[in-house]
Amino acid sequence: MTATAPSGETLWSRCGGCAALLYRKRLRRNLDVCPECGLHARLAAPERIDQLVDSGSFRTLPERAVAVDPIGFVDVLPYPHRLAAARADTGLPEAVLCGTAAIGGSRCALAVMDFRFLGGSLGSAVGELITRTAEQASAAGVPLVLVTASGGARMQEGALSLMQMATVSQAMAELREVGLLTVSVLTDPTYGGVAASFATSADLVLAESGARMGFAGPRVIRQVTGRDLPEGFQTAEFLLRHGQVDMVVPRHALRARLATLLAATGTGRRATKRSGVDAPPPETARPVELSRTPVRDAWETVRLARHPGRPTTLDYLETTFDGFTELHGDRLGGDCPAVVGGLARLDGRHLMVIGHQKGHSTAELAARNFGMATPAGHRKALRLMRLAARLGLPVVTLVDTPGADPGVEAEEHGQAAAIAENILTMSVLPTPVVTVVTGEGGSGGALALAVADRVLMLQHAVYSVISPEGCAAILWPGRTAAPRAARALRLTAPDLCRLGIVDEVVPEPDGSAADDPEATARAVRQALLANLLPLLEVPAVTLVQRRRRRFRRFGAARAGARAGTR
Numbered sequence: 098m099t100a101t102a103p104s105g106e107t108l109w110s111r112c113g114g115c116a117a118l119l120y121r122k123r124l125r126r127n128l129d130v131c132p133e134c135g136l137h138a139r140l141a142a143p144e145r146i147d148q149l150v151d152s153g154s155f156r157t158l159p160e161r162a163v164a165v166d167p168i169g170f171v172d173v174l175p176y177p178h179r180l181a182a183a184r185a186d187t188g189l190p191e192a193v194l195c196g197t198a199a200i201g202g203s204r205c206a207l208a209v210m211d212f213r214f215l216g217g218s219l220g221s222a223v224g225e226l227i228t229r230t231a232e233q234a235s236a237a238g239v240p241l242v243l244v245t246a247s248g249g250a251r252m253q254e255g256a257l258s259l260m261q262m263a264t265v266s267q268a269m270a271e272l273r274e275v276g277l278l279t280v281s282v283l284t285d286p287t288y289g290g291v292a293a294s295f296a297t298s299a300d301l302v303l304a305e306s307g308a309r310m311g312f313a314g315p316r317v318i319r320q321v322t323g324r325d326l327p328e329g330f331q332t333a334e335f336l337l338r339h340g341q342v343d344m345v346v347p348r349h350a351l352r353a354r355l356a357t358l359l360a361a362t363g364t365g366r367r368a369t370k371r372s373g374v375d376a377p378p379p380e381t382a383r384p385v386e387l388s389r390t391p392v393r394d395a396w397e398t399v400r401l402a403r404h405p406g407r408p409t410t411l412d413y414l415e416t417t418f419d420g421f422t423e424l425h426g427d428r429l430g431g432d433c434p435a436v437v438g439g440l441a442r443l444d445g446r447h448l449m450v451i452g453h454q455k456g457h458s459t460a461e462l463a464a465r466n467f468g469m470a471t472p473a474g475h476r477k478a479l480r481l482m483r484l485a486a487r488l489g490l491p492v493v494t495l496v497d498t499p500g501a502d503p504g505v506e507a508e509e510h511g512q513a514a515a516i517a518e519n520i521l522t523m524s525v526l527p528t529p530v531v532t533v534v535t536g537e538g539g540s541g542g543a544l545a546l547a548v549a550d551r552v553l554m555l556q557h558a559v560y561s562v563i564s565p566e567g568c569a570a571i572l573w574p575g576r577t578a579a580p581r582a583a584r585a586l587r588l589t590a591p592d593l594c595r596l597g598i599v600d601e602v603v604p605e606p607d608g609s610a611a612d613d614p615e616a617t618a619r620a621v622r623q624a625l626l627a628n629l630l631p632l633l634e635v636p637a638v639t640l641v642q643r644r645r646r647r648f649r650r651f652g653a654a655r656a657g658a659r660a661g662t663r
């Protein structure tokens with residue numbers, strides 16, 4: 098049931114979710130989100146642009162779509178008739194609207210798809226227009242924002258539509274090369290060739306609440322498999338859980354979230370340098386003094402390092418850093434809760450922060466897998482480190498893990514290779530990396546986040562090749578030898594400083610970090626600034642050379658006469 102105003106616009110519309118009859122103007126004010134059930138109705142591209150960009154900032158791209166019919170396609174109607182009808186119905190020349198705009202003051206190039214136009218399908222004109230938008234981003238040195246809504250490639254253009262996936266992807270690759278951010282916003286629905294190219298190859302993938310995304314549609318999957326699909330299949334929340342999207346954002350928050358992301362990363366490689374000039378000088382608060390707590394031996398340090406009251410990575414993100422925007426997922430199937438990461442600021446400078454997350458309560462610890470990363474966690478960290486390097490953002494890692502997840506599933510998903518890839522990639526990452534071991538630095542799981550230019554360690558943290566218990570079980574008779582093993586392993590901060598594995602000990606307040614998290618946060622901030630700022634001046638090539646030398650010096654062999662030459 099619809100009522101029509103004299104102007105032709107309907108006054109009322111019925112919600113597709115809860116069937117509530119809604120006053121059209123009220124719905125529009127609510128950004129076409131049903132106030133009753135929260136259903137996000139589909140938006141036409143012009144409405145979407147109005148909602149997302151700074152008022153009056155949108156400039157349409159000068160390029161115009163050309164109507165083509167490359168293979169003379171006819172179903173019950175010739176393709177040109179369908180095109181003409183779509184143009185008449187939508188008032189748009191094609192299924193995408195492209196231009197430049199500002200979002201929260203940050204300039205960007207923007208392409209917004211319109212599902213009303215032949216199901217938002219990707220044809221030669223759509224592909225070309227999005228490619229030109231990407232080229233515009235590159236020429237202007239601004240980020241690219243894509244809002245997708247599509248059933249997939251446009252079959253009426255045959256294999257030429259398939260080629261558009263490659264064409265646009267190539268333009269995205271060029272933006273990666275020059276270090277310009279790409280963001281896609283998945284809206285409902287995004288499927289097929291669009292999902293399998295630019296919608297998911299963007300640096301950051303946001304899903305609007307209620308969006309569904311997948312390669313194959315549910316109907317096809319049901320037909321092929323003959324099985325019922327799980328509840329919530331391909332929904333935004335499903336995608337988040339399976340590591341496919343960085344975040345799910347309700348329509349009301351979308352503009353602000355985009356503004357934050359563009360501000361943090363929009364200036365690309367120049368961001369670090371510029372923020373280095375604009376940012377206030379590092380604070381000169383009274384330094385935290387070394388804890389006077391008499392630590393009798395290494396075993397006591399182990400217990401302090403494991404104390405559930407110690408600040409976690411998320412605590413430091415609240416206290417030491419500002420403006421944390423969490424990014425999720427490895428894009429391969431998982432989002433590991435034991436590793437958190439995202440964009441944040443340290444004293445006004447944008448950076449990427451990645452760390453192990455434990456928890457303070459048993460429930461929290463269990464939900465976070467006790468800070469033991471799965472392969473998905475290591476791959477999420479890797480993805481974020483690579484992204485930071487591309488965008489010219491420094492990386493800070495916070496290490497606090499008993500070790501990598503030792504489970505069966507972790508082995509099945511390639512735990513060893515995941516750790517190996519992180520270690521290798523960090524050794525050549527062309528951006529400054531500073532690590533702080535904040536609690537437990539457990540074995541390979543710790544090193545997977547710790548191949549850094551500077552490695553700092555909290556006063557009562559530990560860093561070790563194996564847990565004292567594990568070591569004791571292997572090398573000592575009986576399980577009670579853990580304290581002796583702890584002493585033998587040389588796992589405390591002062592010991593590791595002497596060995597050159599750690600560069601600096603970050604002081605903890607009296608007692609330990611657990612007794613005064615605020616003072617600890619201050620000490621970490623001061624240590625990070627003191628170690629990070631000088632690195633920002635070093636060219637990437639030099640940085641990588643030095644980092645490799647840093648880790649090269651731990652070998653033990655002497656040059657000498659070759660054996661057996663006499």
Ligand SMILES: [Zn+2]
Nearest residue numbers: 112115131134
């Ligand atoms: Zn509703």
